Amino acid sequence: MSFDLVEIRDLKVAFDGTQVLHGINLSVDRGEALGLVGESGCGKSVTWLAALGLLPGKAAISGSVRIEGNELCSAPRQALERVRGGRIAMIFQDPSSSLNPVIRIGRQITEALTLHRGIGGETARAEALRLLDMVGIPDARRRFDLFPHEFSGGQCQRLMIAMALAGQPDLLIADEPTTALDATIQAQILDLLNQLRAETGMATVFISHDLGAVSQVCERVCVMYAGRIVEQGSITQLFSRPRHPYxxxxxxxxxxxxxxxxxxxxxxxxxxxxxxxxxxxxxxxxxxxxxxxxxxxxxxxxxxxxxxxxxxxxxxxxxxxxxxxxxxxxxx
Known part of the structure; x- marks a missing residue:
């Protein structure tokens, strides 16, 4: 039996009795690039935070999230932790708040390698340097022991991508990865995501309100509004002839x-x-x-x-x- 890489069915989320997701249904196939668009507050990020079990304890979550047929919503914590970063990695909106400011970059990446791939020592250092080179950090060997504040905003986003790739994920979720970056750096990050998907074969979910950026990365698009998907189709269908008024x-x-x-x-x-x-x-x-x-x-x-x-x-x-x-x- 063949399964989609990730399949979400009837996913609902409520906070303090107020429902914010109303039965989300979507799937991501292997190697696919899916865009999730809509205004702030439509539920784009909450969908994937819920799927990965990253919402606070007060969130009431129901529905089904499966990776290659294996249920995540009812999975024990240890099993879910192996999926996070290993099978599914997420790049968050603000790299400056996601990187630990008091730990050197090299150590943060090697810790991810040890956790998800079981490698350490010089082997982990060599792999971390390879990842830094892959995402375009110049002079990676010298900058391996620097702190996050010694990198620019665009470079911090590249560092987050390197950490996400450390576990060799099947799916990379990029949550507004070009926010607060200038146009030139935005284009570089988008090109990098396309290049990495082509080289590694991983699937990508690109969460954004920037339709221009979505058009450069994605093959299929889901439009969300008020916690629901209102239109879904190929990039050509939605971008050439959108049918929903929103x-x-x-x-x-x-x-x-x-x-x-x-x-x-x-x-x-x-x-x-x-x-x-x-x-x-x-x-x-x-x-x-x-x-x-x-x-x-x-x-x-x-x-x-x-x-x-x-x-x-x-x-x-x-x-x-x-x-x-x-x-x-x-x-x-």
Whole structure:
């Protein structure tokens, strides 16, 4: 029997009785690059923190998370710890808060090698230097014994990637890995992720609100809103003809750098408070396509004629892309 590398089914998360994830269903195949997009507060990071058992104890988690058919949600702690960093590694948003400021970089990487691969001493040092070279840290041998504050922001992100690769993971989860980096460094990190996936064959989940970055890394995209997936499909499907009004709104809000200056079309309002969700579609109060049924009935994520999955009663017509959307597609 063949399994997806990671399969998440009906994943729900609640904090203090308030549900923030409402039955997430998604899968990641071996070697695949999956993008997870949406505004802040839509549940992108929480989905994977829950999958890895990294949420605080007050979080109530239900559903199923399987890696090659083996359940993680009910797995004992020791089994879960072997998966974290070993089978699945995660790069967090802020490397400066993820790296230990009082431990030298070389030791942090060799500790990961010892924990996940059982190697130590000079063998671990040599492998750590190889990883630093792989992620593009210049003069790695000299900088092996430096502290995190002696590296730039972009280099700290590369260090986090090196630590994530130490366990030779099957899946790398990159949570906003280009946040707070300038455009040149962002491009370098994206190129590095593509290169590493090609060289190692690992799958990648790229969590971001930057649609341009997603277009450069991913093959398939899930759009999340208010703790649910509202549209899911290939990069070509979603980026050339988005059908959900929320997906289309994300593209309409992208500024175009070439051509005539035009006013941006922002999505009105904000992501709703999880405590104030109604029985209808969560996006309905912000949606220009809303119909009467949207206010009291929630659309299911159904398969469309082109194979994508969509949760909407009145989807956007498959018309020509907007100028901003065309710009993103040209950059992809």
């Amino acid at each position: 997906t289309r709104g994300l593209f309409d809000a992208i500024p175009r750098l070439d051509g005539p200056r035009t006013r941006l079309v922002p999505i009105p309002g904000t992501v709703p408070n999880p405590k104030q969700l109604t029985a209808g579609c969560a996006f309905s109060p912000r949606c220009a396509h809303s119909v009467a049924s949207c206010d009291f009935q929630r659309p299911e994520l159904d398969v469309m004629e082109d194979g994508r999955r969509l949760a909407c009663f009145n989807p956007v017509l498959a018309d020509e892309p907007t100028p901003a959307l065309q710009t993103v597609m040209e950059d992809a």
